Amino acid sequence: MSTEHDRVDVRGAVSFVAIAYVxxxxxxxxxxxxxxxxxxxWAxxxxxxxxxxxxxxxxxxNKWISPQPKLLRSIGITNPGGIRKWWPYVLxxxxxxxxxxxxxxxxxYLLRVYQADWTGFSGLLEQSGPTVVGSAPQTSPxxxxxxxxxxxxxxxxxxxxPALGxxxxxxxxxxxxxLPLGQPGAFLTTGVLWGLWHAPVLILGYNYPTVPVVVSFIMMVCFCTLVGTLLSWLRLASGSVWPSAIAHGFLNAVAGLAMVFSKAGHPVDNASVGLLGWTGWIVLGLLILVLIMTGKLPVRIPVETVGISQGVNRRSRR
Incomplete structure (x- = not known):
């Protein structure tokens, strides 16, 4: 497993990108x-x-191109200390x-790019259609x-x-x-590659159907870099991939939250509203800033060093 004091396994990283993309x-x-x-x-x-x-x-x-002795641990499925170490991050x-x-x-809403109906939920009723409103009048907004x-x-x-995938x-x-690039470099590179990985569906209008394709690429890269930094913090701080998978899953689950509080007659535009939009990036950026100011970023990663006796490991923190 790479640390900030090793060299990037170029062969492994390039192979990963090719296999993930193609x-x-x-x-x-x-x-x-x-x-x-x-x-x-079937989309x-x-x-x-x-x-x-x-x-x-x-x-x-990790199995065939750059083999790791502990495959499951190398990608964070298992970790030293087990679930006891990462369960506090689940909440x-x-x-x-x-x-x-x-x-x-x-x-x-404060920047006036999101028209909300916080208590009437008129946008949700509008999206639900006449079937729900007409056939079930007893169901309140x-x-x-x-x-x-x-x-x-x-x-x-x-x-x-699927988020775990x-x-x-x-x-x-x-x-x-x-990580040999440094944590900022690792987060930025991963975010860019993750964002561009969505290219085929972005061209079809995924996430940002109201903006030109080139702009959607830029916006997706910005979003993936910001939210990817927070997911990477969960990954590195917990020593496990499970908290980042849970967070990713719930990021996808709450994608429709803007519709719940929207105002009728005002369609939600992901380019400006919610975490996908530029107003949401302000929130993501502030969360990253809080982690930096509280000393949570960069993450101090425990490094295993081989002891004098064979099979004995010592732990140090860098």
């Missing part, structure tokens, strides 16, 4: 060939399958994304909104499974592999 991009071909793009009935399945390609790349690299990973997403909406939020907080755990690659393998 199969994932090939999987999107049906979206193009059908001519239906993201509206194709959600394709996107989920695509999310597992970074995990495949991490396993292939942050679970509740942090919904809280950050809500604060991002407040920032967007508040109940409908609370149901949506409850599903995000509970059923969001289902999102952790990405995290095993980007944070489990690549961030650690690039």
């Amino acid at each position: 199969p994932a991009w090939l999987l999107t071909l049906p979206l193009w060939l059908t001519g239906e793009g993201l509206s194709w009935a 959600p399945f394709v996107l989920v399958l695509m999310m597992f390609m970074p995990a495949v790349a991490a396993f292939v690299v 942050v990973a679970w509740l942090g994304p919904p809280l950050a997403a809500f604060i991002a909406l407040l920032v967007g 508040t109940t409908l909104a609370l149901t949506q939020i409850g599903q995000m907080l509970l059923l969001g755990w289902l999102h952790v499974v 990405e995290e095993l690659g980007w944070r489990g393998y690549l961030t650690r592999a690039l």
